[in-house]
């Protein structure tokens with residue numbers, strides 16, 4: 254896109270000028286529709302999510318064996334749900350805004366194996382691929398006890414095959430650790446912003462880590478090229494994979510059970526708002542799809558991005574989706590938020606999900622750090638900066654009366670639940686976490 258084209262686009266969409274100036278902002282999409290109308294555009298159904306969910310159940314006995322930390326959940330990789338009333342009070346003071354309703358957090362930071370939301374989609378795709386290979390080879394049946402995959406026979410079998418993925422860090426951790434545990438050969442193509450400790454962790458699992466001096470898009474392209482050259486190599490396509498997307502979507506039914514156990518109502522009179530940090534879009538898109546299947550029009554999903562990487566907001570707002578990158582608007586895509594430094598959104602997710610996503614917010618790196626400190630001080634919860642991206646969402650919603658009246662919820666706010674999806678931080682080394690908390694104080 255040349256300078257003139259950018260100017261024309263900014264004239265057509267004045268919001269882009271604010272995005273370019275890196276101002277934190279919110280945009281509530283006036284073109285959302287009912288869930289029923291939006292569903293056909295996704296191209297996937299509840300039945301697809303059910304298949305993914307059943308697959309994860311089949312693998313549970315294997316997961317439990319090879320990752321003993323999952324024994325308490327019988328091999329199901331799941332995270333806690335918790336109310337954070339002290340944080341809500343602290344937010345109300347910080348932003349000088351009344352915050353009716355309850356605030357909760359979904360701690361995907363505590364997901365076993367990789368300590369981030371990528372333990373949902375990434376791991377599902379690896380298991381899906383491994384299962385297909387073993388079924389095709391006739392060495393596995395759907396009703397077998399999958400614990401048998403924890404054997405030299407299966408590791409030797411999977412050793413003939415390769416997996417490749419491009420990542421800013423967390424996806425690499427999930428794909429790398431799961432693949433290596435099965436015996437698959439795996440290479441992770443890491444962008445420049447990936448943390449050293451993530452690369453070290455992967456190498457300690459025998460994963461091949463290839464490093465690039467450029468951003469995520471280049472790492473992804475190299476991974477794709479590697480796989481194209483080799484018929485035994487499967488490329489995990491973060492931007493377009495439906496297996497990944499469905500792995501994320503499984504979260505919603507499990508969340509529904511956790512709500513039931515904790516007595517949290519979601520219905521006509523008790524709306525649910527969910528704030529999801531967004532990078533390329535697969536994670537938040539998949540979770541949002543599951544949430545819509547589980548709660549229909551009673552759930553309202555809002556995506557959160559760094560001010561330096563607002564690729565999904567830009568793509569959906571302009572309708573250009575993956576045809577435009579933030580760099581083309583002069584935004585640098587440099588942020589401390591691991592997993593969110595993505596300059597070009599997934600075209601699949603934006604197009605499939607735009608009608609179901611109520612809104613988009615952006616947040617500065619400084620604010621993520623500030624909220625990281627606030628959450629630690631108020632609730633003793635430690636997260637990585639990206640996991641805080643959705644934290645100001647409740648405030649943005651409350652300040653946006655036009656949106657609330659458009660969706661007809663102004664009189665139901667006292668009975669609403671606001672859920673912040675905390676997407677990562679569980680494996681951050683102690684010294685790194687200390688540095689985060691130190692920066693929060695500054």
Ligand SMILES: *Cc1c(COP(=O)(O)O)cnc(C)c1O
Nearest residue numbers: 423532533534535536592676677
């Ligand atoms: C990957 C990631 C996300 C967003 O997922 P996408 O599929 O890239 O949109 C959010 N938070 C963290 C910590 C992540 O690692």
